[in-house]
Amino acid sequence: MRRKIEKAEVLAAVEQAFSDVHLEDGISANMAEYKEAPWATRASQYLRLAETDERDDWRKVSDSLLEERESIFHFSDPKGFRFYAPAFMHYALRHHEGSMRFIVDGIIYALSPDNNVFKELPFEECFTPEQIAAIMMFLEYCVQQRGTFDGRTAAKVLRSIRQRLGTQSKQSSERERG
Secondary structure, eight states: OOOOOOHHHHHHHHHHHTTTOOOTTSOOHHHHHHHHOTTSTTHHHHHHHHTTSOOSOGGGSOHHHHHHOTTHHHHOOHHHHHHHHHHHHHHHHHHTTSSOHHHHHHHHHHTSTTSTHHHHSOHHHHSOHHHHHHHHHHHHHHHHTTTSSOHHHHHHHHHHHHHHHHHHHHHHHHHHHO
């Protein structure tokens, strides 16, 4: 039987692993919103807002911004995704028993190595080993929570990450021997 993972442990792991992640020149929340619908009436507003998006500390990203900008999952780039992923994981851990279920489960779906954002830079290259470990701990916690997360999808994403990392390790070993 697997040991029970505590929420505080996951929060600390995410905090530590992503502590010095910055947005750099990645796609910000409002720029992702703009990319989703550049033709929309409010498109110019998103471009202006993007100029003031937080770029240095994901912990400063407000819950309200995360609630309004789920487009980050679909219209970001690897740098933007890496910057916002810990903010969304923190949000999910703090709100998984509440009513914002689409955001809480959204980060689980988005963390899949098959997400389009990882076509540009593969999942295992987007994150450090410590960040991947924190993501896996987050997903394992989601699996253990019975009903307050989409545990089935969390388990599937976790398997996918493990397979991806296992395959990558086998390929590296073969290259080293070869």
